[in-house]
Amino acid sequence: MKNYYILFCIVCFGFSQFSFAQNDSKPKAEALTVIDSLYKEDQFYLSMTYNVLANLPSGVEQTGFSLGLHAGFIKDMPINKQRNVAIGIGLGYSYxxxxxxxxxIKGDDDVTNFVVLDDTYDFDYSKNNFYLHMVELPIEFRWRTSTATDYRFWRVYTGFKLGYVFYNISNFQGEVGDVRYTNIDGFNDLQYGLTLSVGYNTWNFYVYYALNSIFEDDVKTLLTQESVDMNxxxxxxxxYLL
Incomplete structure (x- = not known):
């Protein structure tokens, strides 16, 4: 009986060692990395710009910092297998x-006059500006060095942007009083131009060049009757954000 007991213990011990060896020999499951083969880039954008007026009429000049703020969404549509070339079409807001x-200045007959505020007018003023609120449609051709796993990359995006001015404001503050107008006649409702974005990772340089004038063709300065073709x-x- 004693011999059977010893034999039973030996068999149990051997079986447990065999089971442990089998379990230990199984390969450990490795963490799986999921790669999105249909990834897209740069769906949202935020931009801040310094606005410059070109083609100024005689006597007209900028008098301070002119700010632009822009934000929107762009649908990124890759057009090659590597997905580093794409077309982008979006919708945004621009101030x-x-x-x-x-x-x-509006006259008594409610006609809008455009007056160059120079030495001809003997009064001081502290502020004279206008604001444009626009809905924009950007269209871009996009090239970048991104991959499905690399989120820091070079980009060159070039394109065309169409804007609709849905609200405009003119603001004057001076010794003759404060004058504010909204939705003034004379502004071009449609604004359009070329765009370029170049950069790496977070920091990207942006430029927009308008192809048409801010004002309509028949807008002229009051005294000289010079066309106001400023762009x-x-x-x-x-x-850019995903």
Missing amino acids: NSFNQNLGI AIKFGLIF
């Missing part, structure tokens, strides 16, 4: 201020 010395150039930074 633009322009500080300058072209006064916008906007915007320089700044743009930030």
